[in-house]
Amino acid sequence: MNPNTEQLSLFGPSPQNPYTISQITRYIKELFDTDFQLQDVWLEGEVSNFSRSAAGHAYFTLKDATASIQCVLWRSVAARQPSLPHNGDTVLAHGRISVYEVQGRYQFYVDALQPAGVGLLYLEFEALKARLAAEGLFAPERKRPLPSFPRCVGVVTSPTGAALRDILHVLGRRFPLTRVLLAPRLVQGNEAPPQIAAALRALQFQPEVDVIIVARGGGSLEELWAFNDERVARAIVASRVPIISGVGHETDFTIADFAADVRAPTPSVAAEIAVPDQAELRNTLRAWERRLAQLMQSKIARERHALKAQIQALRRASPQSRIDVLRQRVDELTRASATHVGHRLALHRERLRACILQLQGMSPYATLARGYAIVRRRESGQVVRSVTQVQTGARLDVRVSDGEFPAAVE
């Protein structure tokens, strides 16, 4: 099945067709690596031959009265150890056993290390953490975003602890619009992990539960141990809704913290993270209201301005203004023509007077003034120019310079 082993003959080596050293060594390594017992090993023994390479990796031997095993502590693992062992120390180590092909020997690859008899819990913690991390349970891309306004906050904690009191206080102060659904649980002891896991599974399907807080107040490592349980970690990761952990104090990190979508340092902070703060919301609402009023005012101002511009444009386009222009023009023309006619009249009047004077010079009346008279027959008005035109008794009108008088022929 494995590509490394397929080259081995089913019937074993023969002088004509021997294995290569690499082939047989890979085969042996494969046997180690596929053995589950060898991949998850706890060992206790005495350290000897401890040395560190220039690259920072540590090498040593673990031994008891009758046997020994070569151990490797990679630099990355060594960096996580609070202290490195010395020759002669008895240590408890966790790791896997595999084959170092170059030297043809099996070795213990240590991933957690602790002085023997002290802090077994710590080692188990490190081992579980390493295993779940390798599985990808703590990967950042698994983390779900928290809801902005959770309708209901699920809370998994002890019904009697200070943690619950703190959480309710913070939720009530910050965002009393939310509802709290409490799953009262044991949070320490052997019964706690399955209880917590069951509560997480139940809460996530309750209507309106948008986020869950799993919390416990501070305590010793042993007291917080329920939150380092694999069942709890898996229930957290499998949850439909995001989960906030708030376990212990600032400095306590549990497996549940790594599995949670958000780790809060304390239960109170978990509650703060779960909901928005109404003081900020009210500020935001006020700011938006102000902004709306501002926008409305400037809109009205803009519209008013536009209206004014329209009115002006309309005025410019109105026939009234044209009428006004024409009226003025008519007025001007009228005045101009009046002036013109006046001039002409004066001129004509002047000429007329000259004519009258001239005419007066030629008037027969001027002759009359010198003593002549005009005689007309009364009945016909005919001017009498000859004696033949009149008989005795004919009635005449005689015109002299200052008037007329009747006369008769004798």
Add this chain to the structure above:
Amino acid sequence: MGRTSTPEELSFEEAFKELEETVQRMEAGDLTLEESIALFERGQALARHCNAALDQAELRVSQLAGIESGNYRQVTSNEEREK
């Protein structure tokens, strides 16, 4: 988009988000005066609703019972409230 629900029918979250959108739409401009007035009045009503919701809110707490049996039920338990 026909808007039918009055602010009172909206949840706090819905009203809050709609108010945010209302401000953004007015910011964007490009509206008639009538639209602006309608949005402005809608925004005011939404803000009033949000503030009133916060003013009237009181944290409600209930317990989930029956976790072990799988027969879940929610029980009101205000005695857990402090003060």
